[in-house]
Amino acid sequence: MYEKENSFHQGWYTPATRHPCSNFGARPAGAVIDLIVIHSISLPPGQYGGSAVLDFFANRLDTSLHPYFKAIEGMQVSAHFFIRRDGSVYQLVSCDDRAWHAGVSHYRGRDNCNDDSIGIELEGLSGDTFEAAQYTALATLCRALMVRYPIRYIAGHEHIAPERKSDPGSGFNWAWLQSQCDAILPDESSP
Numbered sequence: 001m002y003e004k005e006n007s008f009h010q011g012w013y014t015p016a017t018r019h020p021c022s023n024f025g026a027r028p029a030g031a032v033i034d035l036i037v038i039h040s041i042s043l044p045p046g047q048y049g050g051s052a053v054l055d056f057f058a059n060r061l062d063t064s065l066h067p068y069f070k071a072i073e074g075m076q077v078s079a080h081f082f083i084r085r086d087g088s089v090y091q092l093v094s095c096d097d098r099a100w101h102a103g104v105s106h107y108r109g110r111d112n113c114n115d116d117s118i119g120i121e122l123e124g125l126s127g128d129t130f131e132a133a134q135y136t137a138l139a140t141l142c143r144a145l146m147v148r149y150p151i152r153y154i155a156g157h158e159h160i161a162p163e164r165k166s167d168p169g170s171g172f173n174w175a176w177l178q179s180q181c182d183a184i185l186p187d188e189s190s191p
Contacts, residue, residue: 007144011094016081016141021058023078023100024093028115033095033149035117036142036183037102039079039157040124040168044068048085048123057082057092077101079119081141087133089141095149105160108153113160118145126158127169135173139180152184159186 007014027033043052044066052069055061057078063069079101082090093099101119105112120138124130145151156172157165178185 008095008148011096013081013089013091013095013141013144016089016091019054019058019082019090019092021078021092023057023059023076024097025100027096027098031098031116033116033118034152035107035113036145036151036154037113037117037119037157037160038138038154038168038172039101039119039121040126040128040130040172041082041121042123042125043072046125046128053082053121053123054090054092079121081118081120082123083120083134083137083141084123085131085134087131087137089137095145102157102160103164107155107160117160118149118151122168122172124168124171126167127171129171130168130173135176139177142177142181142183146181146183154181154183155186 012018041053042048043056052061059076061069063073078092078099080091080093080095080099082092095118098114099119100114102113102117107113122130122134142154157167174185
């Protein structure tokens, strides 16, 4: 059963922990939010827990804490949601606003997927597996989004920017997500 539409208030998903960031902008006039983009992130890569991912999205990452952080210093990116390994859900940007998660992208015959998509980051490493708690939280969130917005498609970052990105990668269970959500998902056989 899909989540009730009242799970949102001004684009904020009420069951999520709010962790607002400033890396967002207005959506273009007439944008129809019909795509969810699944990403994966861990900072440093392959290490889970801690505050690094949320600090990165909030432009507060202490780059002296790990050599990898120097490579991403000054980047201003965001997503609408971040789901930790334990299934806890954080929201960084209102779904009514344009988060900066997709970059140069193309999907459904359209460029600039940030304009009309919702970005969800899963704590994980591209190509690695994800936790059952994350899948449960993701499915619940996707169903709630599908009630609130006219979502028709769910794709990975790898599908909207295949020349640049590989996440969430081969470890992500697209078949399971398809069984939970009535949306058009990418064909796993296509890059």
